[in-house]
Amino acid sequence: MQTYIYPEYEVVRDRAKCVNCRICERECANGVHRFDEKLKVMVEDSAKCVNCHRCVCMCPVHALKIVKSDDTYKLNANWDNRTINEIFKQADSGGVLLSSMGNPNTYPIFWDNLLINASQVTNPPIDPLREPMETQMWLGSRVVSIRRDAEGKLVDTLKPQLKLSVPIMFSAMSYGSISYNAHESLARAASELGIYYNTGEGGLHKDFYKYGANTIVQVASGRFGVFREYLDTAAAIEIKMGQGAKPGIGGHLPGAKITADVAETRMIPEGADAISPAPHHDIYSIEDLRQLVMSLKEATDYKKPVFVKIAAVHNIAAIASGIARSGADVIAIDGFRGGTGAAPTRIRDNVGIPVEVALAQVDQRLREEGIRDNVSIVAGGSIRSSGDLLKAIALGADACYIGTAALLAMGCHLCRSCHSGKCNWGIATQRPDLVKRLDPDEGARRLVNLVTAWKHELEEMMGGMGINSVEALRGNRLMLRGIGLTDRELNILGVKSAGESM
């Protein structure tokens, strides 16, 4: 017996408008639409629809819409439709449920409970159209004291840093989980903007070596595609210890997505599943992590900053303190709403903590221990707007990674079916017919637009606060007020309540 599950979404076709052009049939990789030769009309199978909106966008006469089904099991606040359907699926398959993109559940979003300050009268706002605003940021260990040699000359103790024109970077997305054209879009946009994109754990395609000055390469537990040239080409190296969408587990890219090109880039056999283990098999302590940090620095002549990326988990402040002492230059914190190409649903939806609280705790702990300037902090895991970006910087981040927002800019419609490999927007797929739907010129243009727009908004908000540089905003929690938060939550975030004065 296989349980019939009523489709979650229904494809609604306005037959009065439809001209049977069959564009929707050609555009849908999931086979939702087909032309019925007998009836001479288009018909649809809503059960196959993932709600990616490709057909809706492509229909020349706007004859299509996708609506949430109003079919429901007997109403039950405890056993909702989704839970019942998941039980049915697992009873049919006996398998772990897989999902893509970030945690969609209704946990509190702390960004939405934080309000930004504005200057009035005594501390006048700054007009960003008429006065200079500094959005540059440098990532890496800072110099906290000046040293001179015996002759009184300054001793250069500055470790390698990354210069960002705006405190935004594109977060790690591997070639394999996303397409060649999506990678090219990110690389080109990062290069044009003076920021960085991140290879994820999939290695670096040789075509993209030319973007090396704007590339962060990842060293993950699977060590896919890691070799001398890969490290040398990059501007910085990121050791991936964890990912917000799936803390505590490794990665799995199905063999179907390991095409010849992806296999060559990852240095694994074509068609073989790419499984990265949960731990790095050489890291079981901060001392072990330090060995890898130092090995990577040694291998690159101490010329490249080394990031360590961790998922936001309960004990993150202590973990970050260890990382700051490991010799790493940047700590990247990935919150539990961070996206992924594929993750077990239960892990994605139940493990980890929001980046807002993790970031606040890490910044606070490093300050208390007097080691905040040893490292920069990069926050990621659902930075949805320039408002979130500004709040993250005020909570202590030096910069933010954006992943889902970048995908949306490239055309993603957040259907959360990346793991199927049939992304109709040409992003999370390796199928050549789908990949070519994303034009890298257009992808890069839209990414540049997005970051430029956020930069303008950041400048406007900072100007309103009477702040003219990101550096002055960094960790300036007095510029935030909480609303609708408990005293305990305000305390953890280190912000005052709305209505409390300076």
Ligand code: SF4
């Ligand atoms: S794309 Fe629109 S007009 Fe063309 S067949 Fe599909 S629904 Fe009809």
Ligand code: SF4
């Ligand atoms: S990348 Fe593609 S498959 Fe993944 S959520 Fe976006 S539109 Fe859907």
